[in-house]
Amino acid sequence: MENEVNTEKLLEQMPDEEVIYNMAELFKVFSDSTRVRILCVLQLSELTVGDIAKVLSMNQSAISHQLRMLKQARLVKFKRDGKNLIYSIADEHVKTIFSQISEHIME
Amino acid sequence: MENEVNTEKLLEQMPDEEVIYNMAELFKVFSDSTRVRILCVLQLSELTVGDIAKVLSMNQSAISHQLRMLKQARLVKFKRDGKNLIYSIADEHVKTIFSQISEHIME
DNA sequence: AATACATATGAACACTAAAGCATATGAACG
């Protein structure tokens, strides 16, 4: 008997390469402990770059680099307050995604 | 005036380092195009390793390496059928996580 | 305007991770 699976048909039903690439790119943003910690702390309170660095006991530069990625992914936003930039969570989905991942881990 | 933010209090409210590390590790599994493609195709149908490789036009070895990670993350499972191993999605959350990520991308 | 302060950016380095090749394992079947 031949192979039962019609691989061509499956291929047709797959999302476009671009969609898959974008999904992976977005997951990549969540895939680093530092960025997850930033997102966690910003869920508690909006904060300046310096405060984030202080809470996480990390270099200002490292935080700034990571905030850049989070900005590009539209997961955080910021407003200016004098010399400070105050960052906050930009997206509703962040909480949902986090809660699903948490549930998976807990099980 | 002093800093308005109580960084110590924020730190207390943060999830444990271990939880954060596990979250990031799990996101890391989703952060590669090949693994996302595997998860996508397995949402359409359970498949052998060879069939996955055929559908995705990739090396059997590459697929096998990635399935290993997906297995470790308990996102796929497999059953034996003669010489073949048939892989399938192991987890309810996969769909939910995917749909949230999709929504974020679409907006 | 000059200085101080907060944040961003660029380059360098160390570390990680995906893919391919070769080979090992392990089941089926003559």
Next chain:
DNA sequence: CGTTCATATGCTTTAGTGTTCATATGTATT
């Protein structure tokens, strides 16, 4: 039992990523 077929694994190469240091940008203050 030896061969074949499907899959897994170890090793190597190559590409990518996070952090740090040094410095640039840009805002407030005197």
